[in-house]
Amino acid sequence: MITKIAHRVFFILLLVFHSMSSQEAQNDNGKTSFFGYIYSKNYKIPAEKATVKIYLANGHKTFIADENGKFEMPNEYVNNIDYVEVSSIGFEKKVSKIVSDTIFLDDYSNQLSEVIVNSKSKIKDELSFFEKLKSFETNFSWNAKAAVYIPKSNDNKYVKNLLFAVSDFGGVKNLKYLPFKVNLYTVDSLGFPYKPILEKDILVTKTDTEKWTTVDVSKFKVAIPDEGFFVVFIILDGKDYKTDFVWSKHGSIAAVPALKAYKYNKNYIRKSYLCRPYNYALLNKSDAWTLEKLHYMIDIE
Structure with missing residues (x-):
């Protein structure tokens, strides 16, 4: 029993370290840096080349996000900021007292703007045939939740089935036959998974060798709302x-159980999110969803 507890504590500590390292990294000079991501609030795509301007007691500093919306700054500035301005062409400027590792910018309301039209035209409803040829396995820990955003479709029919590409991982056989749960979640104001739609999670165990594990949800008569919803895979x-x-x-x-995933495409509308409760267990923080740089193989019929 002591050995099992020790193993679990060690594993949790590794996950906590992974979570903390997602916000800090060492630059070429060996100094610690803070980095974050900037996204369009409406379309959940990166705000390319966005400007992050921080105001300090002795002046200001400016940092530019890359094509993935990622920006980086010396960690020493983070706790000494008077305020920060985040701006990008086609978006409204955002002013805040603190700098966050995930920033959402509001699109200008003028939908005739050339910049907005160009930004929207990048959004992809489907991955290409070639993008779907290559997939890889992704593993999880206990109580983790993986979610995929599903936008509203034109037919507005009830959802019949939920599909999950459940798999083994790292050469370990039969993990895909272990139980998991599924549910549907609403979308919050920032586009993240929010509350369960079904009253209870559905317990599932894969029993065949098919690529997709099918979960029948037709009896619940759920239609996709205007804002879309999330299909959630729960360990x-x-x-x-x-x-x-x-x-x-x-x-x-x-x-x-593990899931298969496709390589990340920043313009694909079906973004994937992950909730790792154990990351925050030792920090007394609540569960938190993070945008993943991949696309879990989760779908609906």
């Missing part, structure tokens, strides 16, 4: 699995 608590850890070619991993 159970550690006590609900017979084995805590297994050894894979990537090292020790939680013995839970």
Whole structure:
């Protein structure tokens, strides 16, 4: 029992470190840097070349985001900012007292603006045939939730099935046959998963060798709302699995089902999000959703 607890604590500490390192990194000079991402609030695509201007007691500094909306600054500035201005062509300027690792900019209301039209034209409703030829496995830990945004369709029919490309991971066989849960979530004001739509999560266990695991939800008569919704894949608590850890070619991993995913395309509208509760267990923070740089293979019929 002590060994299992020690393993779990070690694994949680690794996840906490991974979460913290997502906001800090070392630059070429070995100094710690803070970095974040800037997105369009309406379309959830990166605000390319956005400007982050911070005002300090002794002046100001300006940083430019890259094509993925990522910006970086020395960590020493973060706690000494009087205020910060974030701006980009085609977006309204945002002013704040603090700098965040995820920033959403409002699009200008003038839909005839050439910049807005060009930005919207980049949005893709589908990945290409060639993008779907290559997929890879992604693993999780206990209580993790993976979500994929599904926009409203034109037919407005009830959703019949939820589809999940459940898989093994790292050469470990039969992980895909372990149980998991699914649900549908609403969309919050910033475009993140919010509240469950179904009263209870649906418990699922894969029993075949098909590529897609199908979950029938037709009896719930759910139609996609105007703002869309999320299809959510949920890993159970550690006590609900017979084995805590297994050894894979990537090292020790939680013995839970994995999902397949496609390579990230910043213009694809079906963004993927991940909630890692264990990342925040030792920091006394609530569950938090983060945008993932991949596309989980989750779909609907």
